[in-house]
Each structure stands twice: as structure tokens, then as C-alpha cells.
Amino acid sequence: MNGNTELLDFTAQNAQMGALSLSKLLKLCPDEPFATHMREQQQGYDHLEQKARLLLERHGKEEKGLSVGEKLRTYLMVDFQTLNDRSPSHLAGMLLIGSSMGIVQARQKLSQYPHAEKEIRSLLEELCTFEEKNVERLKTFL
Numbered sequence: 001m002n003g004n005t006e007l008l009d010f011t012a013q014n015a016q017m018g019a020l021s022l023s024k025l026l027k028l029c030p031d032e033p034f035a036t037h038m039r040e041q042q043q044g045y046d047h048l049e050q051k052a053r054l055l056l057e058r059h060g061k062e063e064k065g066l067s068v069g070e071k072l073r074t075y076l077m078v079d080f081q082t083l084n085d086r087s088p089s090h091l092a093g094m095l096l097i098g099s100s101m102g103i104v105q106a107r108q109k110l111s112q113y114p115h116a117e118k119e120i121r122s123l124l125e126e127l128c129t130f131e132e133k134n135v136e137r138l139k140t141f142l
Contacts (some may be wrong), residue, residue, distance in 0.1 A: 003113030
């Protein structure tokens with residue numbers, strides 16, 4: 001198995017999780033410079049998810065997407081972690097942890113499937129680069 005579908009599903013789900021988390025956090029953030037950054041990051045995730053979806057369709061597959069349970073767990077986790085602190089610094093830390101986890105998981109997937117199609121591996125590399133840039137930009141809000 002070359003892992004094409006698994007890599008594309010991972011990319012789409014990662015991007016969907018990022019966009020979902022940002023959507024929830026944007027409602028809690030009154031700080032406009034940070035909110036602007038979050039909207040830009042959300043647009044990046046939406047773009048990556050769309051590219052993954054198109055590649056899945058080209059391969060005759062449908063996007064798996066996040067389950068209802070995964071979405072609910074994300075909402076509850078965001079609610080719990082922002083119960084006492086909604087400062088830009090705290091929200092940036094939360095996003096930084098999420099992006100870092102995404103980088104690690106994506107690199108592991110790339111190692112797991114070295115023979116996946118070049119275009120699909122490139123999309124996952126694009127996700128890694130995007131997340132690495134997010135980490136650097138988020139550090140300025142800590």
C-alpha cells in the first residue's frame with residue numbers, strides 16, 4: 001500500500017481540525033491583531049483541505065472528514081481550556097501546541113509512506129511548512 005488515500009485523509013482532517021478550532025477561538029478573541037492572524041491561519045487550513053479534497057476526488061475517493069465525536073471533543077476541549085483564560089497569549093499557546101502536534105504527525109506519516117505519489121507527499125509537505133510558519137508567527141503573540 002502506498003498510502004495515498006491515508007495521507008490525503010490525514011491532510012484533510014488535520015486542516016479541518018485546525019479550521020474548526022480557529023472558528024471556535026475566534027469567537028472568544030477580542031484582540032483584533034490576533035484575530036486577524038487567526039483568520040489568515042483559518043484560510044490557510046481551508047485552502048489545504050480543499051486541495052486534499054480535490055486530490056481525493058481525482059483518486060475516486062471521498063473525504064473522510066472529522067467524526068461528530070471528534071468535532072464535539074474539539075469544542076469541549078476549547079471550552080475547557082479557555083474557561084479561565086482567554087488572553088491572546090493563552091490562545092496562541094493552545095494553537096502553537098496544536099500546530100506542533102500537526103507537524104510531528106505529518107512527518108511521521110511522510111516517513112510511513114515514502115512511496116506515496118509525489119503530488120500527495122508535496123501537499124503534506126505544504127501542510128508541514130504552513131504549520132511551521134504558524135508556530136513562528138504564534139510565538140509573537142505569547
